[in-house]
Amino acid sequence: MPKVRPKNAFYAQSGGVTAVINATACGVIETARKHQNKIGKVYAGHNGIIGALSEDLIDTSRERPRAIAALRHTPSGAFGSCRYKLKSLEENRREYERLIEVFAAHNIGYFFYNGGGDSADTCLKVSQLAETMGYPIQAIHAPKTVDNDLPITDNCPGFGSVAKYIAVSTREASFDVASMAKTSTKVFILEVMGRHAGWIAAAGGLASSADTEIPILILFPEVRFDRQKFMNKVDQLVTKHGYVSVVVSEGLKGPDDRFLSDQGLQDAFGHAQLGGVAPVVAGMVKQDLDLKYHWAVADYLQRAARHIASRTDVDQAYAIGREAVRMALKGENAVMPAIQRVSNKPYKWKIVKAPLHKIANVEKMMPKTFITRDGFGITDKCREYLTPLIKGEDYPPYRNGLPQYIRLKNKLVTKKLKEQFIV
Amino acid sequence: MPKVRPKNAFYAQSGGVTAVINATACGVIETARKHQNKIGKVYAGHNGIIGALSEDLIDTSRERPRAIAALRHTPSGAFGSCRYKLKSLEENRREYERLIEVFAAHNIGYFFYNGGGDSADTCLKVSQLAETMGYPIQAIHAPKTVDNDLPITDNCPGFGSVAKYIAVSTREASFDVASMAKTSTKVFILEVMGRHAGWIAAAGGLASSADTEIPILILFPEVRFDRQKFMNKVDQLVTKHGYVSVVVSEGLKGPDDRFLSDQGLQDAFGHAQLGGVAPVVAGMVKQDLDLKYHWAVADYLQRAARHIASRTDVDQAYAIGREAVRMALKGENAVMPAIQRVSNKPYKWKIVKAPLHKIANVEKMMPKTFITRDGFGITDKCREYLTPLIKGEDYPPYRNGLPQYIRLKNKLVTKKLKEQFIV
Numbered sequence: 001m002p003k004v005r006p007k008n009a010f011y012a013q014s015g016g017v018t019a020v021i022n023a024t025a026c027g028v029i030e031t032a033r034k035h036q037n038k039i040g041k042v043y044a045g046h047n048g049i050i051g052a053l054s055e056d057l058i059d060t061s062r063e064r065p066r067a068i069a070a071l072r073h074t075p076s077g078a079f080g081s082c083r084y085k086l087k088s089l090e091e092n093r094r095e096y097e098r099l100i101e102v103f104a105a106h107n108i109g110y111f112f113y114n115g116g117g118d119s120a121d122t123c124l125k126v127s128q129l130a131e132t133m134g135y136p137i138q139a140i141h142a143p144k145t146v147d148n149d150l151p152i153t154d155n156c157p158g159f160g161s162v163a164k165y166i167a168v169s170t171r172e173a174s175f176d177v178a179s180m181a182k183t184s185t186k187v188f189i190l191e192v193m194g195r196h197a198g199w200i201a202a203a204g205g206l207a208s209s210a211d212t213e214i215p216i217l218i219l220f221p222e223v224r225f226d227r228q229k230f231m232n233k234v235d236q237l238v239t240k241h242g243y244v245s246v247v248v249s250e251g252l253k254g255p256d257d258r259f260l261s262d263q264g265l266q267d268a269f270g271h272a273q274l275g276g277v278a279p280v281v282a283g284m285v286k287q288d289l290d291l292k293y294h295w296a297v298a299d300y301l302q303r304a305a306r307h308i309a310s311r312t313d314v315d316q317a318y319a320i321g322r323e324a325v326r327m328a329l330k331g332e333n334a335v336m337p338a339i340q341r342v343s344n345k346p347y348k349w350k351i352v353k354a355p356l357h358k359i360a361n362v363e364k365m366m367p368k369t370f371i372t373r374d375g376f377g378i379t380d381k382c383r384e385y386l387t388p389l390i391k392g393e394d395y396p397p398y399r400n401g402l403p404q405y406i407r408l409k410n411k412l413v414t415k416k417l418k419e420q421f422i423v
Numbered sequence: 424m425p426k427v428r429p430k431n432a433f434y435a436q437s438g439g440v441t442a443v444i445n446a447t448a449c450g451v452i453e454t455a456r457k458h459q460n461k462i463g464k465v466y467a468g469h470n471g472i473i474g475a476l477s478e479d480l481i482d483t484s485r486e487r488p489r490a491i492a493a494l495r496h497t498p499s500g501a502f503g504s505c506r507y508k509l510k511s512l513e514e515n516r517r518e519y520e521r522l523i524e525v526f527a528a529h530n531i532g533y534f535f536y537n538g539g540g541d542s543a544d545t546c547l548k549v550s551q552l553a554e555t556m557g558y559p560i561q562a563i564h565a566p567k568t569v570d571n572d573l574p575i576t577d578n579c580p581g582f583g584s585v586a587k588y589i590a591v592s593t594r595e596a597s598f599d600v601a602s603m604a605k606t607s608t609k610v611f612i613l614e615v616m617g618r619h620a621g622w623i624a625a626a627g628g629l630a631s632s633a634d635t636e637i638p639i640l641i642l643f644p645e646v647r648f649d650r651q652k653f654m655n656k657v658d659q660l661v662t663k664h665g666y667v668s669v670v671v672s673e674g675l676k677g678p679d680d681r682f683l684s685d686q687g688l689q690d691a692f693g694h695a696q697l698g699g700v701a702p703v704v705a706g707m708v709k710q711d712l713d714l715k716y717h718w719a720v721a722d723y724l725q726r727a728a729r730h731i732a733s734r735t736d737v738d739q740a741y742a743i744g745r746e747a748v749r750m751a752l753k754g755e756n757a758v759m760p761a762i763q764r765v766s767n768k769p770y771k772w773k774i775v776k777a778p779l780h781k782i783a784n785v786e787k788m789m790p791k792t793f794i795t796r797d798g799f800g801i802t803d804k805c806r807e808y809l810t811p812l813i814k815g816e817d818y819p820p821y822r823n824g825l826p827q828y829i830r831l832k833n834k835l836v837t838k839k840l841k842e843q844f845i846v
Contacts, residue, residue: 017602019595047605075595077602084606164824172442172498172727175828179440179500182470183507188723209825278720279699297701299719300611304595307731310824390824401587401733401813402632405598 006038007109009328010052011060012045013077013144014084014115014122018158019165019306020317021144022078024114026071027321028142029060033068038329039110043413048082049113049122050423053095055102057413070406072318073396075306078408084423086122089132098421099126100135105416110138110328114321116145116156120336121360127334140324141336141356144317146303148199151362152354153338155389157320158303160313163203164390165305166192166247169298170207174214174245177294181243187234187285188245189295191278193302195251198222198366200302204247205378206386215241216377219281221251222366223375225260231288233376238291252277307403311392316349323351347388429461430532432751433475434483435468436500436567437507437538437545441581442588442729443740444567445501447537449494450744451565452483456491461752466529466836470503472536472545473846476518478525480836493829495741496819498729501831507846509545512555521844522549523558528839533561533751537744539568539579543759544783550757563747564759564779567740569726571622574785575777576761578812580743581726583736586626587813588728589615589670592721593630597637597668600717604666610657610708611668612718614701616725618674621645621789623725627670628801629809638664639800642704644674645789646798648683654711656799661714675700730826734815739772746774770811 011028013021025044032039044058045051051058058079060068071078086095102108113123120141127139143150148159170190177188194200198220208214215237219225237244252260261277278295285293316339323337334356342348370382378386396403434451436444448467455462467481468474474481481502483491494501509518525531536546543564550562566573571582593613600611617623621643631637638660642648660667675683684700701718708716739762746760757779765771793805801809819826 013602017599050605074598076598079602080605081602082606083603167825168730169724169728171825171828172729173723175497175499176440176723176727179436179502179504180506182473182503183505185723190724206825209823211822212825212828212830276699276702279702294722295699295720296722296724297718297720298724299717300596300599300608301592301613301719301721301724304599305592306595307591312824387823392824393818393821395816395818398816399634400632400810401815402590402594402629402635405594405635407635 005107006036006040008040008107009042009110009112010045010103010108011042011112012048012051012114013079013081014048014113014119015081016146016303017077017081018144018146018303019075019161019309020157020314021114022071022074022076023314023317024142024144024157024321025078026068027318028112028325029068031322031325035329039325040107043106043108044079046410046412047080048084049086050082050084052102053098053421053423055415055417057106058410059413062411063408067406067408072314073306074405075304078406079410085118086125089125096129096133100129100133101417103135103137106413109136112140112142112324114142114144116147117150117361117363120150120356124334124356124360127356138328138331138333140328140332141359142320142324143336143338146200147194147197149197149363150359151364152358154341154349155339157313157317159199160310160389161305162193162200162302163386164310165302165308166200166203166298167206167390168308170204170216170245170247171212171214173296174207177243177245184292185294186238186243186291187293189278189282189293190245190247191250191276191295191297192247194221194249196221196363198249201247201249202366202370202378202382203386203390206383206390215244217244217246218376218378219246219248219252220371220375221249221253222371225252225254227284234285235289246281248277248281250277306396309394310390311394312389314394319351327353344384344388347391428530429459429463431463431530432465432533432535433468433526433531434465434535435471435474435537436502436504437471437536437542438504439569439726440500440504441567441569441726442498442584442732443580443736444537445494445497445499446737446740447565447567447580447744448501449491450741451535451748452491454745454748458752462533462748463530466531467502469833469835471505471507472509473505473507475525476521476844476846478838478840480529481833482836485834486831490829490831495737496729497828498727501829502833508541509548512548519552519556523552523556524840526558526560529836532559535563535565535747537565537567539570540573540784540786543573543779547757547779547783550779561751561754561756563751563755564782565743565747566759566761569623570617570620572620572786573782574787575781577764577772578762580736580740582622583733583812584728585616585623585725586809587733588725588731589623589626589721590629590813591731593627593639593668593670594635594637596719597630600666600668607715608717609661609666609714610716612701612705612716613668613670614673614699614718614720615670617644617672619644619786621672624670624672625789625793625801625805626809626813629806629813638667640667640669641799641801642669642671642675643794643798644672644676645794648675648677650707657708658712669704671700671704673700729819732817733813734817735812737817742774750776767807767811770814
């Protein structure tokens with residue numbers, strides 16, 4: 001009897017990358033390698049799903065165990081990510097046909113997709129290929145998003161490390177401002193990510209704790225900006241403490257429901273300048289209160305900051321990858337490993353199975369009970385939720401003062417299809 | 424024979440604070456405590472030299488050894504700093520008379536001033552009080568500045584940690600951009616401190632090393648911005664690598680010798696917006712090359728980032744404080760402990776004595792040989808100079824995911840003078 005060749009797996013990273021998405025890749029590849037009787041090779045999409053369409057498949061079996069292990073401490077997307085959403089079957093059937101051609105050519109029977117809400121939708125569509133197009137495949141979604149906005153899962157891998165970075169940075173900058181406030185800066189403004197939900201901004205509130213109180217105002221995307229009310233708060237805290245730190249979400253909106261960052265910054269030639277809500281808020285503080293300010297925009301620094309990643313986050317990201325493979329081995333399809341919080345003190349969590357159709361295209365907003373009544377702070381409930389997510393440090397190795405992040409060889413598999421596919 | 428009461432010491436922090444200025448305070452106080460037969464108490468100026476003028480003296484002897492030890496891992500200025508420069512004796516004699524009244528009232532015979540070039544000048548003036556006003560005092564300057572612009576000393580405490588932060592952050596963000604470049608961001612721009620000298624910007628160049636090459640362009644304040652030349656480079660690197668990281672100094676100047684950040688950003692109402700050279704450069708990239716970009720402004724985050732401080736920097740900052748006291752014990756006046764590089768491989772350094780009059784008001788610029796011929800990178804010589812300064816990690820302790828930084832009790836000494844002094 002001829003031996004049946006085990007199916008190969010396809011793994012791809014999607015959307016904005018994080019400090020720990022490679023830890024999930026590490027979990028997927030290391031676990032798959034332990035089950036080579038059931039999963040042949042793991043092929044990674046070069047630049048995400050685009051790699052599947054263009055048949056640019058990275059052969060991860062060409063990488064040494066040590067290189068794969070180093071993914072656990074390497075930020076960014078080791079195989080390249082992309083911002084590309086598959087259309088529906090009705091809108092672009094050719095894309096799905098192409099996927100199946102590529103999968104069939106490379107004997108791919110497992111599809112692991114590592115991304116956020118949009119990617120969950122793509123993964124769901126792929127999971128239905130057996131039904132819709134007759135190609136047998138198991139599709140498992142591995143959650144990843146700094147925005148922390150996926151439903152069912154208690155939190156999303158990637159978020160805890162951003163939260164830790166923002167909490168640590170806000171604490172450090174606040175100590176700095178406190179020492180300068182007598183003759184210099186009194187208001188420090190830090191702009192953070194999170195266009196729709198205030199999870200990351202909320203993490204700034206953790207900088208202040210019972211043993212280290214810091215005057216912090218948070219400007220959430222969920223709360224319409226009230227300039228007068230905000231200025232009153234700033235004035236009040238500066239009078240009391242000598243200084244204040246402001247953590248502002250890039251998604252802050254004014255009473256007119258427009259992003260504050262879009263309010264029309266122009267250069268001397270009248271060209272529109274993109275982005276930066278921090279300088280806008282700083283300008284208002286200057287104008288209304290004439291207080292000295294400094295502002296910072298963390299941007300990619302926050303989501304790439306593997307050097308100060310949360311150990312909880314790294315552990316969970318790895319576990320998500322591992323469990324995704326285990327679910328595949330159990331024959332699951334159209335599911336996502338989700339994090340379930342078992343207890344708060346001590347913090348315990350486990351991975352459970354969530355049906356993908358309940359994840360795709362659903363956005364989890366921050367509960368109203370997480371924001372203080374005045375709209376500028378986080379409640380104890382929010383603090384209880386966030387604190388375990390930033391717990392623990394997981395430092396990468398260093399050489400010559402710099403973190404040693406791995407770059408894989410990323411050898412491409414020889415193409416088998418004659419037709420090129422232009423994405 | 425009545426026992427002579429040993430003279431007390433005055434210590435103050437001056438100017439912009441750093442991740443390690445408190446390590447110097449730690450070195451001063453711990454060393455002084457070992458010599459209580461010669462140095463009575465260490466009084467710290469509340470908010471720097473202003474505390475001396477207003478007689479707001481913090482009694483550091485009220486702090487436990489463990490609290491003082493924790494200064495070593497706490498960023499910012501534990502006693503408050505200030506931006507305040509004493510005028511000359513001729514211009515404001517009353518200030519010096521006041522200093523002497525306060526010093527005399529509190530039996531102060533040692534003056535430790537922890538700051539940059541301006542502070543060295545103040546320290547020098549104080550060192551001359553015996554000569555000019557008949558008050559016997561020994562003044563020792565302890566160098567501190569992220570700008571790394573003091574002469575004689577090989578480098579300045581505070582700089583190494585900023586350099587490490589910028590190198591690490593640039594590496595991390597570059598990994599991020601590299602993974603996104605296929606469909607999204609191709610140019611990442613990080614704005615860093617250093618209005619006059621490009622030392623900090625140069626540190627961005629360390630992100631790329633022989634084992635981890637990264638396309639980086641540095642915009643130094645020493646090199647006039649040539650828009651066309653810069654865009655050619657960006658275009659070239661994006662074509663070759665798919666992306667590029669740009670590290671731009673806040674002090675970048677255009678051909679007209681004006682700061683690029685001052686080129687007149689305005690909000691929709693025509694109000695000038697202060698600062699941010701990164702968004703200006705980003706806007707130009709968009710305009711000239713139509714490439715997707717992201718930009719970040721690190722601001723205080725970079726100089727407060729004790730969580731990723733350089734161990735070399737922490738060790739040197741502490742040693743500077745310790746040696747400042749030892750010099751005082753040897754009867755020195757008008758000197759500064761300076762770092763001398765003994766060898767590069769292995770990196771060895773020692774503390775030597777530098778005469779203060781050679782430090783005050785002298786700015787050390789970056790040597791021309793540290794910038795590559797094209798004006799956008801660092802030379803091997805620069806790399807050799809910078810590398811040991813960012814070497815080693817020195818992590819603070821954490822609780823609940825956050826660094827535990829000390830806040831001292833900062834008990835003020837009872838005032839002895841009747842007259843108030845308004846600064």
